[in-house]
Amino acid sequence: MSEFAFELELCAHLETRCEGVVARQLGASVADPGGRILDVVCVEPGPKFDERPQLTSAAIPDTAIESAVGPGRARYWKDAFDCHPDRARRATERALEIGFFESQLRNGREYVRQVARYPDWYGRIRGIENKPDLGRPGDLESQLRTDVSLALVDEVVLATESYVTRAHLNRIPDEVGVWRVHRESADADPSVTASALEVEIEVVREAEPLPVDRPGVEPLEANPGRTDVEIVDADDKARTRRRLAERAYGKGWRTFGLPACGNCQLGDDAPSSEVTLPYCDWAGRVVDAGSECGPACPAHEPGDETDVDLEAERERRTPWIADPAGKRRRQSGLDQFW
Numbered sequence: 056m057s058e059f060a061f062e063l064e065l066c067a068h069l070e071t072r073c074e075g076v077v078a079r080q081l082g083a084s085v086a087d088p089g090g091r092i093l094d095v096v097c098v099e100p101g102p103k104f105d106e107r108p109q110l111t112s113a114a115i116p117d118t119a120i121e122s123a124v125g126p127g128r129a130r131y132w133k134d135a136f137d138c139h140p141d142r143a144r145r146a147t148e149r150a151l152e153i154g155f156f157e158s159q160l161r162n163g164r165e166y167v168r169q170v171a172r173y174p175d176w177y178g179r180i181r182g183i184e185n186k187p188d189l190g191r192p193g194d195l196e197s198q199l200r201t202d203v204s205l206a207l208v209d210e211v212v213l214a215t216e217s218y219v220t221r222a223h224l225n226r227i228p229d230e231v232g233v234w235r236v237h238r239e240s241a242d243a244d245p246s247v248t249a250s251a252l253e254v255e256i257e258v259v260r261e262a263e264p265l266p267v268d269r270p271g272v273e274p275l276e277a278n279p280g281r282t283d284v285e286i287v288d289a290d291d292k293a294r295t296r297r298r299l300a301e302r303a304y305g306k307g308w309r310t311f312g313l314p315a316c317g318n319c320q321l322g323d324d325a326p327s328s329e330v331t332l333p334y335c336d337w338a339g340r341v342v343d344a345g346s347e348c349g350p351a352c353p354a355h356e357p358g359d360e361t362d363v364d365l366e367a368e369r370e371r372r373t374p375w376i377a378d379p380a381g382k383r384r385r386q387s388g389l390d391q392f393w
């Protein structure tokens with residue numbers, strides 16, 4: 056049972072159900088350093104969701120959003136940040152690079168402003184912990200307890216392929232929802248092809264809403280007889296939620312490689328409406344090209360990587376726009392504005 060295949064197939068399925076953004080493997084700690092990584096994040100649309108894709112395809116740095124750089128009058132960049140100048144400079148350059156800021160030199164100084172007001176684009180955030188096999192739970196209990204006590208996301212769900220018993224339910228916090236995921240994968244039926252991978256979700260237990268607007272407790276390090284924790288205030292949580300939503304928007308879930316192998320031939324005759332997963336005909340399942348594929352694999356057939364544009368696919372199937380026209384005004388427009 057491959058956790059990687061489980062995760063990608065679940066993401067592909069959720070993308071058809073979620074009107075917002077689906078992403079995978081995102082940091083979800085407020086404390087620094089914090090080690091919590093959420094397997095899957097679903098960000099539901101907020102009231103101005105439609106405005107976010109028009110801004111930029113990338114994650115907008117939080118330092119740039121928080122700065123005093125607004126969409127109105129341009130400001131000298133150094134005057135607009137309440138942080139170390141190096142950090143301010145990095146945020147400014149990144150915001151310019153991705154098209155969130157625009158700039159102009161005046162008397163040898165760089166003035167910046169936002170191309171548009173940062174929109175209220177995200178709503179509820181759901182975090183999903185994947186544990187296809189509950190017989191190998193690893194740190195599952197402590198991870199879910201962390202998510203509940205921190206309450207950074209609006210709800211937390213455990214997704215598994217295992218049959219879920221009452222004993223399993225008793226071991227995890229009541230607030231955590233539980234999904235049993237049924238995959239019609241080639242593990243069970245070798246005649247199933249990549250294009251026919253199907254997922255169904257059986258809700259074993261509904262998730263309870265978490266108090267995202269209140270302070271949370273983030274466990275840091277467990278020592279014998281004692282766990283160090285950090286109390287996280289609501290403002291820090293709000294900032295981290297925004298950062299999480301931005302990273303989800305910028306990253307999405309198609310962060311996988313496609314095997315350069317004759318046993319993974321995708322896209323050639325698949326309808327464009329279908330989702331691309333790194334499916335191996337020999338293994339009969341989705342594979343992780345980074346860790347499973349190469350000359351060490353006994354069935355490796357050297358070939359070219361499948362020519363599939365995953366960004367184009369994301370754009371076609373979701374509200375994300377790869378290269379938005381942008382709102383950068385022409386230079387003459389800037390002059391007029393000032």
Ligand code: SF4
Pocket residue numbers: 314316317318319334335336337338342344347348349352353354355356
């Ligand atoms: S290298 Fe092996 S696992 Fe990877 S696609 Fe080829 S046959 Fe499949």
